[in-house]
Amino acid sequence: MLCLKGSGGRFWRPQQPPRDWWGFLSLPRVGSGAGAGAARDYWRSGDQQLVSSTWDLDHHYVHRSVIPTLHFQQSLPRLPVPNVEDSIKRYLAAQKPLLRENEYRITEKLAKDFKNGVGKKLQRHLVELDKKNSHTSYISGPWLDMYLSARDPIVINSNPFLILKRDPQESYNRQIMRATNLVVSAMKFLNSLRNNILEPDIYFVNPEWNKSKKFKRFLSFLPTSVSWYGAYFAEAYPLDMSQYVHLFNSSRIPKQDKDQLFSDPGARHLLVMRNGHFYVFNILDPIGNILHPHEIRAHLINILQDKETIAEYPLGYLTTENRNTWAAAREQLLKAGNEESIYKIDSAIFCLCLDSFRIEESSHLSHCMLHGYGYNRWFDKSFSLIVAANGDAGINFEHSWGDGIAVVRFLNELYENSTKHPAIEPRSTTAVLSPTNVEKLAFHLNDSIQTAVTIARQKFDKKRHELKVKPFEFRKFGKKYVIQERMSPDAIFQLACQLAAYRHFGKIVPTYESCSTAGFKHGRTEAIRSATIYAKQCAEAFIRDRKKHSVQELRKLINNCSKYHKFLQLEASLGAGFDRHLFALRYLAESRGDPLPEFYQDPAYDYINYNIISTSTLNSPSILLGGFGPVVPDGLGIGYHICDYWVGCNVTAYAETDLDEFLLCLEGSFNDIFDVCEGRPLQ
Template structure:
């Protein structure tokens, strides 16, 4: 169906004739039929397409429909039409011209990176997400020292595979069984990077863009006034280790790229654990939690005070290993630890930090400007599998402690102004982190397999449950953001799935306001309509046919040229749809225990969720604990209602 052509709410039972016959079949990440069609017509990864302006406006108005009253909608429709036929047409034409000149990248790559780097908000809580590893299946390997060594060795093995061009490409499989074929993996790993795509193509396996991996190692975000920069030095061979706010470095690679012996790495970590027993008096890691302009100014003071070499060693390190000095108490404590910690033992500007607590809980906190979850999740999956199947060190065999000269403890010259800045940053960070509430949620009545048996989309069902819960809480449909990867295209980043629709609004009203008027069969049909439309939106987004990135790029173009801001973008409705109360993202992986991120707005929720075969769960963040508790109750109630409907039971 061309759903966008008839999205005005209509009375129950009224039917509309679809204008097109698009089957809304899709996979949550990349839609099978359309991706195969797309990839079969090009022997390379295509550039992200620029949607037609008329289509983007149509999709935009469809997303606005459930959020606005009739008069507001008419006003927004008028502004959208004027934009489409006026300045928007010119901006769209100019964007296409620029895209043709910049054939080496996508039209949104530069503006999207600039959006991240230009933000002056602190990156912790606002941008940096986290993902936690599952525990090692062998509990004795969850000792902090053992697990830190094994995960570090596996991470460096991943680095060497990447740099040796023998890392298998990220692949979307038309036939997922190919991913389990050792023969195919062996064949693909032997192909040079320049032709690996062709080998995969003939097996109907389509590599995804992997350009983000270039910033995974030896990289940092550097604060600058007005706009930050990304820094990389791939020639650096040292690892950065943080312990109680102290910084240590040691070369983990030799000059030709060979990794140190695992027990030598373990010996270095023993030295560090024995040295850093007390928290640093002025932990510089707090500075990375500051407003970016404030941090940029203090960084200049650090450099001027004679700390250039130490700062460079932090920025250029392969990655940051954070050895925390406490145990994890529960899932909420784990989330707090990985999302923000206590501030003093983090350097949030690093491309990623590997965090390991005393009890062996482990996770990744990563800076978001350089890349998205696809690259980090691949890294986590590889590292977890290698560290558990092929551990580099074993428990009860401790390396001999080497001379501490092999480990350098970074020293800093701090004047009174820098000390004061650290103190202020700590106070601000502590105040903000105490506002953050993180709570896990599990629902055990059904999972992916059951929903598929109902011939519906598991992702759509969870998203619908969030919509019904939000409607209960706010008494209306609220702006919602669901992230969708566009890694099927060159330099693809993400597109937004607008999960709040006229279908979810109608369904929420039926479950909340008129629940006794509907039979179980009628409610099921409403749920099915939501599922079909959600899959259609997923398909559009994965194929670069959403509206958010397109409209963003047009606005960015106008701003970069110094043009007056079009009235379309000044519309309160445009501001509101981008004030996302619900920010959602899924992280399904056999290696991941949980993940999460902060809310996008002060009164919103950050929802990281997983859909397993027989149950589903999520990890939700909020700055208002009372609101979060209510949302969790409403979410559980919504899923229970769905289960009753699936079982054919009418609601009471």
């Protein structure tokens, strides 16, 4: 039975401590003073004998960094505003392979007129605004507004997913055990973050510096106003960590025409979804200590033992709707007296989705994490941790607040901590606890809300049945081979995609590769346009004229692609792309109420932003698969990882795109590249 707002569970003394356990009692890190006394009094409210407070209190954290989490934030360099001349030059270079000669000439004239006219005026205003807002970047506000103003459903269209590898010890992959260990590790990450002891994100050119405690201690002593420069001179590059504030206790709130981000860091409860029902329980005590892991497990068992079938009107479907439609339905929910329950959803630390079905195969796993069946998801949460009945786990995250670099870091810590230091284990024993403090949220649903849920479900079911997801692996070579051949692994993957697209579509198509600009204060992302003139030359040689070129000529074309792609990659990571700059200039013109410049009305501008192929790398030791939906109806979404000895990706497409044929083209492209690298002529 669920105990609605029941008394808190009591702690019992274990017969012996399990391995790597964090201690049976949650107490503050400081062992004296008012805070510690309050904690002891809090736990003495139970009538059972409590465990000694001598346990290792550091088990409340994933680690304790010598360098404070935000030590470099103040001195991070600012994202540069590119020159209009440079952005137009880069823009025209990206348009060249996509347009016919007569189309290119029209676009070139419009671009040059913009550069010499209204573009100069907008640039001047943009630079002035940037100087007035030295605490942030020129793209941060406009990019957030772009996400929040989009009215399409965020499921599939916006929210990405990442799938964790299974625990190496299969006995730890039972649903409740996996969920408990992941939840505890997530809370330890939260505590490390909020106590400013989470290791800062730093890219080390020399990995040895990352292992040096002396070097890190030296950096920690530097004043925050110059700390970034101290790291820079040692070729260590701290990254922006401003996005982490929205990782927990946050939700996207639907509003008419533009959504809002909501956060309540004071909330202490976890949200759990099961069969479309909502449950909450406090997972932090009043002074921020984590609930004991065995009690967390008891709460989750209690929820699974609630024998409710799938909710008749699962409210999660509403988060799959058009944002204006969802905003109107939310207002109805609030007016019907559901304010408290909705607030508990919005303010929860995060959402744990306990699915009732087992994963059948890899495509089913991707479908589960990207959209599921709709009823057991709340896509507006900053992230949802999803655990299937067989222990497969991953997350689906709302994209407006942050990018992959923060989420991947979180997942890496989550996986490492939960597998190396599990909070509970198969051989640990637990006494039966008193009734658990789980609250099942209740909702008042009138006819109008019920109708809205039914319509949302019908739309969602139609959409998810149209979507296809398939994994792809190429095992003949990987990162080590490509580096040995003195080429860029990322460039080779992107080239293979261009060759496959040329085979599949018969032409080079607009392509987007996401690149992080987290090296700058409040940086977001920049686009790498891998559909280059060099990729086009290579595609024509490999596919249209494959019998006319020698192996040596083909190899030279591959090398040219690799070199140019590395150059574009470096430009983008340094904030010197053109996409974000041109977007910011357009945003500025629109926000000022200026007429839209003719440059932005060019069909070629719309076309280059109609990304048939959208890609993002997901390299991580903890991630099995990941991905996102296509960004256009006839496009492909490609999340890829390049491992030491193989290359893999997860590709999404709608029914109108022949996904199987594209994957055959992709395999053929990789084979062609490999044959040329091995000195074999193409067949």
